[in-house]
Amino acid sequence: MDDLSRPTRPSVSTLTEPLVENLIARAPQLRLAVTRSAAGARIVDAGITARGGIEAGRLIAEICLGGLGAVDIVPAARFKRWGTLIGVRTADPVTACLASQYAGWSLAEGEFFALGSGPGRALHAKEELFGELGYRDQASSAVLVLEVDRFPPEVLVERIAAGCGVAPDRLTLILTPTMSxxxxxxxxxRVLEVALHKAHALHFPLERIVDGLASAPLPPPAPDFITAMGRTNDASLYGGDVHLFVEGPEEEAAALAAGLPSSTSRDYGRAFGEIFTAYNGDFYAMDPMLFSPARVTVTALSTGRSFTHGAFDEAVIDRSFA
Structure with missing residues (x-):
């Protein structure tokens, strides 16, 4: 993928640094708690002991996108009961979604486990995906977002800093429990990111994906992790809408649109929590092709034709969210 390895590709960590500083500066208003680890790393609590909130989540989502995208929260009439959408847009979807936002860095220490997402992944760049993208970042500061409900152990914090190649006091970890x-x-x-990840799984040439927009309904938070995981996944699986703009032959754009929606999965049709229970909580036994948006439009830039596949399922959304 020569186009993806061109030297002009942006540094997601450098672009994100002012976004992180803005989040820290606004911590009291955003109901966040900021502390330092023993080694000096900044730990941002966005929902464990601190309350956090919707605006904090929006800003954190933009940090996850590596400073290359915008996240909006807007009213919409897509569903009768759930009238708020989260919109995502980026002019560099492959870098923003796959090199930054995707939760691909596995972090474990004792009983603690988390998947790291955000710009710090591109500094570490040990995932196989980065070899395919031809991208590795360089910066003097790092930020990772962890979807966890407890604080990481000190030894892991120091290992993350070392993996990013920065001093511990130049590392920021943002903790966002799914229930918050x-x-x-x-x-x-992440509704756009799941489409990019599935496009990659379908072996569509990523360098042909030029632009992307997406939206999904905002579910109510849940009192437990399983319910929260179900609602946030169902928002994309049954309510997510993605529009990709791609280069290349029109017929390949049409094939991508046909293959992307969640309805192509054998597990489609039940709420995520129901599917998870049916597999006895074995996440990896589920069909990986399920993780994709409900409806997808792909526009072939060579001809201007657009192809749409998939549909929203309001009944599943109602059952999941309510």
Whole structure:
């Protein structure tokens, strides 16, 4: 993918640094708690002991996108009961979604486990995906977002800093429990990312994806992790809408549109929580092709024709959210 490895590609960590500083500066108003680890890393609590909120989640989602995208919260009439959408847009969807936002860095220490997302992944760049993207970032500061409900152990914090190649006091970790308002927003804001990830799984040439827009309904938060995980996934699976603009032959754009929606999965049709229970909580036994938006439009830039597949399922959304 020569186009993806061109030297002019942006530094997601550098672009994100002012966004992180803005989040820290507004912490009291956003109901966030900011502390320092023993080694000096900044820990931003966005929903564990601090309350956090929807606006905090929106800003954290933009941090996850590496400073290359915008996240909006807007009213919409897509569903009768759930009238708020989270909108995502980026002019560099492959870098923003796959090199930054995707939760691909596995972090474990004792009983603690989390998947790291955000710009710090591109500094570490040990995932196989980065070899395919031909991208590795360089910066003097790092930020990772962890979807967890407890604080990471000190030894892991120091290992993350070392993996990013920065001093511990130049590392920021943002903690967003799925059950929290901020966590709910930042997970649903991955609706474009799930489409990019499935396009990659379908072996569509990523360098042909030029632009992207997406939206999904904002679910209410839940009192437990399983319900929260179900609602945030269902927002994309049954309520997500994605529009990709791609280069290349028109017939390949049409094939991508046909293959992307969640309805192509064998597990489609039940709420995520129901599917998870049916597999006895074995996440990896589920069909990986399920993780995709409900409806997808792909526009072939060579001809201007657009192809739409999939549909929203309001009944499943109602059952999940309510």
């Amino acid at each position: 308002l901020a966590g709910t927003v930042q997970v649903v804001a």
